[in-house]
Amino acid sequence: MQHAVIMAGGSGTRLWPLSREGRPKQLLRLFGGKSLLRIAFERLNGLMPPEQIYVITSRQQLPAIAAELPELPAANLLGEPCPRDTAPAVGLAAHLVAQRDPNGTMGVFTADHIIQPIDQFRESVAKAYAAAERYPDVLVTFGIKPTGPHTGYGYIHRGRRLDADVFEINAFKEKPDLLTAGMYVASGEYFWNSGMFVWRIPTILAQYARHQPEMNRELAAVAAEYAEESRAKAVLERFSRLQKISVDFAIMEKADRVAVIEMPCRWLDVGSWTSLAEIFPADDAGNVLAAPNVATLGAGKNIFVSETGHLIAAVGVDDLIVVHSPDATLVCRKQDAQRIKELVQKLERPEPPSE
Amino acid sequence: MQHAVIMAGGSGTRLWPLSREGRPKQLLRLFGGKSLLRIAFERLNGLMPPEQIYVITSRQQLPAIAAELPELPAANLLGEPCPRDTAPAVGLAAHLVAQRDPNGTMGVFTADHIIQPIDQFRESVAKAYAAAERYPDVLVTFGIKPTGPHTGYGYIHRGRRLDADVFEINAFKEKPDLLTAGMYVASGEYFWNSGMFVWRIPTILAQYARHQPEMNRELAAVAAEYAEESRAKAVLERFSRLQKISVDFAIMEKADRVAVIEMPCRWLDVGSWTSLAEIFPADDAGNVLAAPNVATLGAGKNIFVSETGHLIAAVGVDDLIVVHSPDATLVCRKQDAQRIKELVQKLERPEPPSE
Numbered sequence: 001m002q003h004a005v006i007m008a009g010g011s012g013t014r015l016w017p018l019s020r021e022g023r024p025k026q027l028l029r030l031f032g033g034k035s036l037l038r039i040a041f042e043r044l045n046g047l048m049p050p051e052q053i054y055v056i057t058s059r060q061q062l063p064a065i066a067a068e069l070p071e072l073p074a075a076n077l078l079g080e081p082c083p084r085d086t087a088p089a090v091g092l093a094a095h096l097v098a099q100r101d102p103n104g105t106m107g108v109f110t111a112d113h114i115i116q117p118i119d120q121f122r123e124s125v126a127k128a129y130a131a132a133e134r135y136p137d138v139l140v141t142f143g144i145k146p147t148g149p150h151t152g153y154g155y156i157h158r159g160r161r162l163d164a165d166v167f168e169i170n171a172f173k174e175k176p177d178l179l180t181a182g183m184y185v186a187s188g189e190y191f192w193n194s195g196m197f198v199w200r201i202p203t204i205l206a207q208y209a210r211h212q213p214e215m216n217r218e219l220a221a222v223a224a225e226y227a228e229e230s231r232a233k234a235v236l237e238r239f240s241r242l243q244k245i246s247v248d249f250a251i252m253e254k255a256d257r258v259a260v261i262e263m264p265c266r267w268l269d270v271g272s273w274t275s276l277a278e279i280f281p282a283d284d285a286g287n288v289l290a291a292p293n294v295a296t297l298g299a300g301k302n303i304f305v306s307e308t309g310h311l312i313a314a315v316g317v318d319d320l321i322v323v324h325s326p327d328a329t330l331v332c333r334k335q336d337a338q339r340i341k342e343l344v345q346k347l348e349r350p351e352p353p354s355e
Numbered sequence: 356m357q358h359a360v361i362m363a364g365g366s367g368t369r370l371w372p373l374s375r376e377g378r379p380k381q382l383l384r385l386f387g388g389k390s391l392l393r394i395a396f397e398r399l400n401g402l403m404p405p406e407q408i409y410v411i412t413s414r415q416q417l418p419a420i421a422a423e424l425p426e427l428p429a430a431n432l433l434g435e436p437c438p439r440d441t442a443p444a445v446g447l448a449a450h451l452v453a454q455r456d457p458n459g460t461m462g463v464f465t466a467d468h469i470i471q472p473i474d475q476f477r478e479s480v481a482k483a484y485a486a487a488e489r490y491p492d493v494l495v496t497f498g499i500k501p502t503g504p505h506t507g508y509g510y511i512h513r514g515r516r517l518d519a520d521v522f523e524i525n526a527f528k529e530k531p532d533l534l535t536a537g538m539y540v541a542s543g544e545y546f547w548n549s550g551m552f553v554w555r556i557p558t559i560l561a562q563y564a565r566h567q568p569e570m571n572r573e574l575a576a577v578a579a580e581y582a583e584e585s586r587a588k589a590v591l592e593r594f595s596r597l598q599k600i601s602v603d604f605a606i607m608e609k610a611d612r613v614a615v616i617e618m619p620c621r622w623l624d625v626g627s628w629t630s631l632a633e634i635f636p637a638d639d640a641g642n643v644l645a646a647p648n649v650a651t652l653g654a655g656k657n658i659f660v661s662e663t664g665h666l667i668a669a670v671g672v673d674d675l676i677v678v679h680s681p682d683a684t685l686v687c688r689k690q691d692a693q694r695i696k697e698l699v700q701k702l703e704r705p706e707p708p709s710e
Contacts, residue, residue: 017668297698298691311683313372315698316691317675324684328666329677331686336653336671343652343670 002048002129003201004107005093006040008057008065009083013344014272014337017328018307024057025270026111027064029307030290031279036270040111041069043118047125054078056093081222081232081239086195087250088242091208091215095223098201105132107198108247114268114279124165124263128198131166131261139207139252140166140198143191143260144267149181152269154193154248156260157184169258172248191260193248194267204251211254215242273303273321274337287314291324303334356459357403357484358556360448361395363412363420363466364438368699369627369692372683373662379412380625381466382419384662385645386634391625395466396424398473402480409433411448436577436587436594441550442605443597446563446570450578453556460487462553463602469623469634479520479618483553486521486616494562494607495521495553498546498615499622504536507624509548509603511615512539524613527603546615548603549622559606566609570597628658628676629692642669646679658689 008026019025026037034042037055044053050071056078057065066077078096080089090108097106107125115121128140143156154175159168172193176184184190208216222238225231243250252258268278280290285300291312294304299314306312306324314322321337323330332340363381374380381392389397392410399408405426411433412420421432433451435444445463452461462480470476483495498511509530514523527548531539539545563571577593580586598605607613623633635645640655646667649659654669661667661679669677676692678685687695 017666295698295702297694297701311372311702313683313685313698313702314687315685315694316688317686320672320686322684322686328668329679329684330668330670331672331675331677332669333671339652339670343650343668346652347650347666347668 001052001101001104002107003052003054003097003101003104004044004048004109005054005056005078005090005097006037006044006109006111007086007089007195008037008040008055008061008111009080009086009089013341015270016340016344017325017330018305018323022060023064024061026057027061027068030276030305031114035068036114037065037068037111039114040109041072043115043121044109044125047122047129051076054093054097056080056089058083081236084239084242085244086247087212087245088215088219088239090197090204090247090251091212091219092222092226092239094201094204094208095219096226098205099223102201104201105129105198106201106204107196109196110194112270113194114266114270115263116266120265121263124261124265125198127165128261131163131259132198132200132203135162135166135257135259136200137203138162138199138257138259139204139255141169141252141258141260142194142196142263143167144194144263144265146181146185146190146192147266149178149185150192151175151178151181152271155181155184156191156193158189158191158260162259165261166259167261169260172253191262192267194263195248196263197247197252207251207255210256212243212250215250218242272337273305273323273332273340274334276303276305301334356407356456358407358409358452358456358459358461359399359403359464360409360411360433360445360452360461361392361399361464361466362441362444362550363392363395363410363416364435364441364444365467368696370625371695371699372680372685373660373678377415378419379416381412382416382423385631385660386469390423391469392420392423392466394469395464396427398470398476399464399480402477402484406431409448409452411435411444413438436591439594439597440599441602442567442600443570443574443594445552445559445602445606446567446574447577447581447594449556449559449563450574451581453560454578457556459556460484460553461556461559462551464551465549467625468549469621469625470618471621471623475620476618479616479620480553482520483616486518486614487553487555487558490517490521490612490614491555492558493517493554493612493614494559494610496524496607496613496615497549497551497618498522499549499618499620501536501540501545501547502621504533504540505547506530506533506536507626509550510536510539511546511548513544513546513615517614520616521614522616524615527608546617547622549618550603551618552602552607562606562610565611567598567605570605573597627692628660628678628687628695629689631658631660656689 015025027035054076059079155173157170159170276290277288288303291304291306293309293311295313297315303321319334321332370380382390409431414434510528512525514525631645632643643658646659646661648666650668652670658676674689676687
C-alpha cells in the first residue's frame, strides 16, 4: 500500500505575529481561507485515501491539527515526543507506518510550501511511488528546477538517467554561496532539494539501521511503546536523547542508492513575510495583498497580511510589512524582516517591551 | 444658579480609525482609560453638581454619551437635531437652560482638549462665573497664553484691564498666517481663543436676539417644542434651516461687551494624531506611546495609538503613525497625516478600496 506522511512540525517565528509557538505557520489561513497544512493534505487528493495519510507534528499542536483535518483518522496523527529535527521524526513515522504495513511504500511531504500546479505535483508523486516500487532499494527524492540562484535551499546534483524521469544523484549540496548557486543554476544539472521523499518502508528502515544504527534502535523502541499511554514519559526521555539532525544529513547523503525525479512545479517556501510577495497578487503600486481588506493612499511596495477582514489602511508608506493578528500588529521595514525573530526573543524576555 | 454646557458634537475623521461617525473623538478612551468627554465632565467637579451640567451633542451620539456619563441626569443630555455649527447649538442650549433657570449663569466648555493643571482651570472658571455675575452685560471668554505662533487657532487681542484678571477685548482674530501669528505672540497682547465662554443667560439671549434675531426666533421655537416627541420632525426641519455659523462669528465678534480671562493652562487640542505627541510620553527613541502595549526594535519618532492592550510591534520604522482599532489599523507616514481624511472619504465611496 502507498502511504504519505506530512511533516508539520515547524514553529516559524519569522512569521510572527501570525505564527506562534502554539500556532505554527502550517495552520495560518492565509491562502483563500485555507492553511498550508490543509493545502498539503488536499494536494494528496486522488493519490491515496485519508486512511493512508499521516501527519507528524509536535505534541502540543495535535489538537489544532486534528481540528484542521477532521477527515484524518485520529490514529494517523502522530505526535513527536519533542522536536529533534527531521531524521528522528521521519524515522519514527517509518517505524509507526511499518507497524501497520511493513511492506508498503511511503512518501514524506512538507507543509511549508505552495506548490503549483497541483496536477503536475500529483503526476510527479505518482511517478515517484512507481519508481520506488520498480527500484525497491532506491530512496527517491524530488528535485525542483531552480528559478534563480537561491542561497537558502539545498541543491541536488543530478547524475545519469536511471529511467524516463528518474535520475541518479551525484551529490547533495548544502546551501551554497551566491556564486556557487549561480554556477549550479547555469549548469542545468542541479535541482533544489524539495525535502520530499518516497521510498519502500523496508528500504528506509534498512538505511536507518545501516547509517544510524543507534538512532534506529531507539526509534524502534519508541515506536514499540508509542501507543501505550503509560509509557509516554519513557518515550519522551528516549526520544529527547536522539541526535538533532536532518534526514538529509543522517540518511540521504549517506544512503546506498538515491534517485531524483523532477517536479516541474513552482515551489514557494512560505518561510518569511517577504516570501509572500511571490505568492500573492500585487496591486498597481506593487503592494502585496495577503489580506482581504486593504486600503491604500500613496503607498507602494508594501506587504499586507491578515487572516481576517480587519481593515489595514496605509497612507504614504513604502516598503513595509504590515501584519495584523487578533492580539498583535507588526509594522516592519522590509529590509529588517530578519530582525522579527530578534523582536520575538525580546518579547519573550521579562523586560520592559520598549527599547 | 451656575450651569455648564459641554459641547460634544465633533466627529473627527482626522482621528480615524479610532474616531468614526458614530464614535466621535470625545469618546476615545486614550487617556488612562478615560475619554475626553469624561475628562471634560470631571474637570467641572467641585464647581457645580451634575444636575447643573449639560452635554449637547448630535442625536445619534446620545446613547453612547449617556453610557459614558451615567451621573449626568437624562434631561441634561441635549441632542442637536442636526449639526449646524456652534451658534445654533450654543443658542439652543441657552434657551433650554433658560427654561429651567431664566436668570442663571451659564458656561460653555469644549470636550476636544486636554487642559492642565486642572486646579488652574477650575480657578479660572470660578473667576469667570464671578466676573459674569459682577458685570452682567459682559460675555466672558477664556484666553490661553500662546506657546508658539500656531496658525490653527483663533486669537484674541486683549484690551484694557476691566478688573483684576479680566480684560476687555480689542478684537477677535481669525486663524492667522505664520508671520501674523508670530507678531501676535511677540506682542504679549494676544491669547488663543479657547472657544469656552461664561455669561448670564438673559445677556446671551439678548445678544442672540440683537445680532441673530432670525436665528433666535427659530431657536426659541425649537426650544419650546424640544421636549415634545410629536414635534421632533418639525424641530428637525426648523433647526436644519438655521445658518451654519460659529458662535464666534455670529455673536462674540458682534457682541456689545466682551471680556477675556486668562486661563494659565497647557491647552492641547486633540485634533489629529500628530497632536498626541504633545500629550503622551515618548520613549528614548522619540516614539510617542499612546498605547499601553508597544514593542520596538530600531524604530524611532513614531506615534503608536491603541485604546486596548493589543500589542503594536515596530521594527526598523521611523516617523510613522500606527493606530490600532478593533476593526481597522492605520499605518500612515507622519507628514501625510492630513491625507487620512482623504482616505476615509475614499473608503466611504463604493469603489474598490485599493488605489
